[in-house]
Amino acid sequence: MKYRSTRGQVSGQGFESVVLEGLAGDGGLYIPEQLPALPDGWQEAWAGLSFAELATEIMALFVGDDLTRAEVAELAARSYSTFDTREVTPLVPLGGDGTYVLELFHGPTFAFKDVALQFLGNLFEFFLQRRGAGHRLTVVGATSGDTGSAAIYGLRGKAGVSVFILHPRGRVSPIQEAQMTTVLDANVHNVAIDGTFDDCQDIVKQLFGRPDFKRRHALGAINSINWARILAQITYYFYAYFALVRRGIAAPRPVFVVPSGNFGDVLAGHYARALGLPVARLAIATNANDILDRFLRSGSYAKNADAGVLATPSPAMDILVSSNFERYLWYLARDHEVPPAVADPAERARAASATVAQWMDRLRTHGSFAVSPAALAAARRDFWSGRCSDDQTYAAIAKYHAARPPYLLDPHTAVGVHVAEALRPEIAALGGPAVQTVCLSTAHPAKFAEAVLKATAAAAAAAPGAQPLDFESILPPALVGLLGKPRRCAECANSADAVAQLIEQQAADH
Ligand SMILES: *Cc1c(COP(=O)(O)O)cnc(C)c1O
Numbered sequence: 296m297k298y299r300s301t302r303g304q305v306s307g308q309g310f311e312s313v314v315l316e317g318l319a320g321d322g323g324l325y326i327p328e329q330l331p332a333l334p335d336g337w338q339e340a341w342a343g344l345s346f347a348e349l350a351t352e353i354m355a356l357f358v359g360d361d362l363t364r365a366e367v368a369e370l371a372a373r374s375y376s377t378f379d380t381r382e383v384t385p386l387v388p389l390g391g392d393g394t395y396v397l398e399l400f401h402g403p404t405f406a407f408k409d410v411a412l413q414f415l416g417n418l419f420e421f422f423l424q425r426r427g428a429g430h431r432l433t434v435v436g437a438t439s440g441d442t443g444s445a446a447i448y449g450l451r452g453k454a455g456v457s458v459f460i461l462h463p464r465g466r467v468s469p470i471q472e473a474q475m476t477t478v479l480d481a482n483v484h485n486v487a488i489d490g491t492f493d494d495c496q497d498i499v500k501q502l503f504g505r506p507d508f509k510r511r512h513a514l515g516a517i518n519s520i521n522w523a524r525i526l527a528q529i530t531y532y533f534y535a536y537f538a539l540v541r542r543g544i545a546a547p548r549p550v551f552v553v554p555s556g557n558f559g560d561v562l563a564g565h566y567a568r569a570l571g572l573p574v575a576r577l578a579i580a581t582n583a584n585d586i587l588d589r590f591l592r593s594g595s596y597a598k599n600a601d602a603g604v605l606a607t608p609s610p611a612m613d614i615l616v617s618s619n620f621e622r623y624l625w626y627l628a629r630d631h632e633v634p635p636a637v638a639d640p641a642e643r644a645r646a647a648s649a650t651v652a653q654w655m656d657r658l659r660t661h662g663s664f665a666v667s668p669a670a671l672a673a674a675r676r677d678f679w680s681g682r683c684s685d686d687q688t689y690a691a692i693a694k695y696h697a698a699r700p701p702y703l704l705d706p707h708t709a710v711g712v713h714v715a716e717a718l719r720p721e722i723a724a725l726g727g728p729a730v731q732t733v734c735l736s737t738a739h740p741a742k743f744a745e746a747v748l749k750a751t752a753a754a755a756a757a758a759p760g761a762q763p764l765d766f767e768s769i770l771p772p773a774l775v776g777l778l779g780k781p782r783r784c785a786e787c788a789n790s791a792d793a794v795a796q797l798i799e800q801q802a803a804d805h
Pocket residue numbers: 406407408441442519554555556557558559560561611612707737738
């Protein structure tokens with residue numbers, strides 16, 4: 296199994312270097328040079344597997360010779376043993392009409408990013424230890440909340456890895472701040488920056504842009520473009536399929552509705568389908584930051600440059616562009632932009648990369664690019680989409696909280712559930728009992744308590760007798776008492792030099 300960059304200047308890379316490198320040297324994203332085939336009879340052979348066993352089967356197809364099957368199995372077992380339910384990602388009925396929620400938030404930080412980052416942390420440690428003494432990695436990342444805490448819990452205590460997570464001081468939710476700063480492992484460094492999330496991201500970019508500094512500290516990234524994160528997320532699409540089978544649905548063809556920001560989660564669904572998982576449709580659900588929804592309506596991928604990133608109740612999906620979309624665009628270009636006359640597969644791959652590089656260039660210089668009508672038609676066959684306003688987000692939370700039996704949605708999941716409701720006619724038109732709607736649930740409601748309490752309080756005020764929720768009642772046991780625990784966090788000026796100095800200092804102390 297070899298990997299190439301979407302921009303075409305790098306190819307023939309093995310799994311290990313792709314994981315440790317993250318972004319390709321030409322600025323592109325790594326994709327497999329060829330998709331592996333599922334083994335014959337996988338539907339029967341995999342039906343009774345645990346989550347970690349299923350992850351092992353799928354990951355083993357993508358690691359080439361860089362890991363043995365036993366090593367993959369050990370890493371997967373360890374990564375998913377930290378989840379608070381044996382099922383890891385349970386499938387739960389919602390509203391009793393053939394709609395389900397796939398709960399991806401049972402990891403240590405109660406958000407779906409744990410599924411990928413618990414695995415990535417173990418993978419980093421394994422590769423660094425195998426490379427031998429002196430091989431270290433300094434992970435530097437910026438967060439508005441979710442990525443940072445999932446990265447910290449994925450990397451805490453890992454040999455050979457130091458992690459520096461920058462967050463905007465006073466601008467992440469209290470739970471998220473507590474989750475990050477109460478991790479006291481020596482290799483974890485929280486840095487509160489006197490600035491905004493964009494400032495934090497900017498500092499990280501500047502540090503990666505200093506070749507000497509980058510080499511000296513072996514800087515590594517854990518942002519959502521790392522291939523291992525996509526790979527780890529493929530598992531739960533298969534797991535949901537088998538969970539439907541266990542619920543007595545013969546030969547299910549699920550519609551997956553995915554709350555989307557950087558397009559990593561739904562891209563994993565696209566790979567699951569490309570491997571051969573029966574999927575009726577993948578639906579992209581966005582909040583007001585709707586670049587993906589607008590693309591599928593118009594064929595133009597256009598930054599909302601005037602307004603910038605809009606703040607919504609689902610902050611983990613507040614993006615200007617979706618970084619992982621570039622991977623899908625590569626396939627779109629290869630299959631629908633490169634002329635059919637180009638027959639040689641290697642030639643088609645080169646031409647696809649050239650097209651992607653042009654598109655990305657145009658996005659950088661003009662803020663947008665457009666695909667051909669044929670490519671747009673293909674994208675619409677691959678994905679449905681919908682957008683959910685802030686009011687619709689609150690309304691969906693209130694509606695399912697009041698339903699019998701009640702279900703408490705977090706605001707990100709609520710965006711997906713709203714879009715699933717809007718797509719009901721289309722889903723019904725697919726027809727048949729095999730078609731079931733699965734909404735991916737990306738966070739526990741307690742993580743975004745403010746939005747959840749606001750939505751349910753408004754509903755309670757409108758319905759006499761109804762009890763509003765309070766914060767304590769929605770906290771999972773693991774989060775009770777978190778706010779009072781000891782913390783460690785460095786404060787730092789809003790400058791790349793100041794952060795670089797902090798990293799130098801820590802490195803000297805080790
Ligand atoms: C990161 C995140 C998302 C968006 O996932 P993408 O892979 O970026 O599309 C949605 N919900 C929550 C809670 C998240 O943390």
